[in-house]
Amino acid sequence: MTIEEQIREIIAKITRVDKSIITRESTFKEIKADSLDVVQALVAVEETFGIEIPDEEAQKFQNFGDFVSYVENRVAQEEKV
Amino acid sequence: MSLEGKLALVTGSGRGIGRAIALKLASQGVDIIVNFFRHRDSAEQTAKDIEALGVKAEVIRANVGDPAKIDEMFDMIGNKFGRLDILISNAASGVGRPVVDIDVKAWEWTMDINARALLLCAQRAAKLMEGRGGKIVSISSLGSRFVLPNYTIVGVSKAALEALTRYLAIELAPRGICVNVVAASAVETEALKFYFKEGLVKNNRQVTPAGRMVIPEDVANVVAFLCSEEAFMIRGQTIIVDGGTSVGLFTLAGK
Numbered sequence: 001m002t003i004e005e006q007i008r009e010i011i012a013k014i015t016r017v018d019k020s021i022i023t024r025e026s027t028f029k030e031i032k033a034d035s036l037d038v039v040q041a042l043v044a045v046e047e048t049f050g051i052e053i054p055d056e057e058a059q060k061f062q063n064f065g066d067f068v069s070y071v072e073n074r075v076a077q078e079e080k081v
Numbered sequence: 082m083s084l085e086g087k088l089a090l091v092t093g094s095g096r097g098i099g100r101a102i103a104l105k106l107a108s109q110g111v112d113i114i115v116n117f118f119r120h121r122d123s124a125e126q127t128a129k130d131i132e133a134l135g136v137k138a139e140v141i142r143a144n145v146g147d148p149a150k151i152d153e154m155f156d157m158i159g160n161k162f163g164r165l166d167i168l169i170s171n172a173a174s175g176v177g178r179p180v181v182d183i184d185v186k187a188w189e190w191t192m193d194i195n196a197r198a199l200l201l202c203a204q205r206a207a208k209l210m211e212g213r214g215g216k217i218v219s220i221s222s223l224g225s226r227f228v229l230p231n232y233t234i235v236g237v238s239k240a241a242l243e244a245l246t247r248y249l250a251i252e253l254a255p256r257g258i259c260v261n262v263v264a265a266s267a268v269e270t271e272a273l274k275f276y277f278k279e280g281l282v283k284n285n286r287q288v289t290p291a292g293r294m295v296i297p298e299d300v301a302n303v304v305a306f307l308c309s310e311e312a313f314m315i316r317g318q319t320i321i322v323d324g325g326t327s328v329g330l331f332t333l334a335g336k
Contacts, residue, residue, distance in 0.1 A: 036176050055119040
């Protein structure tokens with residue numbers, strides 16, 4: 001499974017929405033994710049990929065695609081290290 | 082009132098009340114373990130400011146809502162220091178919703194971080210305080226006893242925290258551990274901005290008899306006193322720091 005697919009699964013499970021509606025352009029509001037859902041998604045993603053996503057960074061995510069891109073970059077950086 | 086050479090864990094001390102408590106204790110010679118969950122930069126800044134006061138600081142990330150993370154944090158403290166003198170259970174979270182909109186997820190998230198964390202941290206801290214005694218202080222709010230808009234889950238979690246404090250105070254007393262809780266009214270912090278946004282609190286500057294809002298240092302001063310030997314006979318108490326708001330409710334109702 002790709003990073004994008006894994007994050008989509010995590011968010012769908014937390015927000016209980018069908019994962020097919022989550023596109024890279026979807027905003028958290030469109031996915032019906034409230035502030036608690038977002039924090040729980042961040043924590044689950046952090047644990048899945050062994051990275052830390054500070055709130056300062058998370059607040060910049062405009063949509064699902066931003067979230068995925070951030071995690072992809074971080075995972076790539078970790079692999080380099 | 083020197084606490085020179087003591088070691089304290091302050092949960093949620095990157096910002097706000099936790100940061101003020103960490104700095105206050107540090108100013109009295111206490112080495113500080115700065116716990117944070119979501120804001121590493123703030124925690125590292127707090128640690129730098131603590132070190133500038135001439136004591137040691139250690140930064141540990143842990144979500145205190147997760148029992149496994151609490152265990153990891155205390156394992157690290159045990160391995161590195163082998164002791165703990167002061168536990169400040171300050172980290173808190175919350176979901177602002179009307180009663181009818183509260184779901185199990187929001188309830189558990191808030192209760193786990195705000196109430197259960199004290200139980201689990203106190204259990205582990207008591208072991209590290211074995212044979213040396215210690216102080217445990219947690220942070221509550223007026224919402225434990227008064228109804229605030231959309232504050233149900235947080236208020237209930239704080240009531241649990243205060244009740245738990247009484248039980249801990251009695252059961253840990255034979256081990257020389259003093260346990261108390263400080264309950265504040267709305268405190269001017271970053272978290273308060275969130276509560277304003279969520280509609281949990283309104284600007285209460287006008288309804289504080291003391292004439293200003295409570296600031297983090299007001300809470301930190303009381304916490305530091307409760308950590309001192311002068312407070313040895315205070316056990317299981319909820320000390321209110323609210324500038325008179327709660328006792329002046331009726332006189333202020335018309336303002």
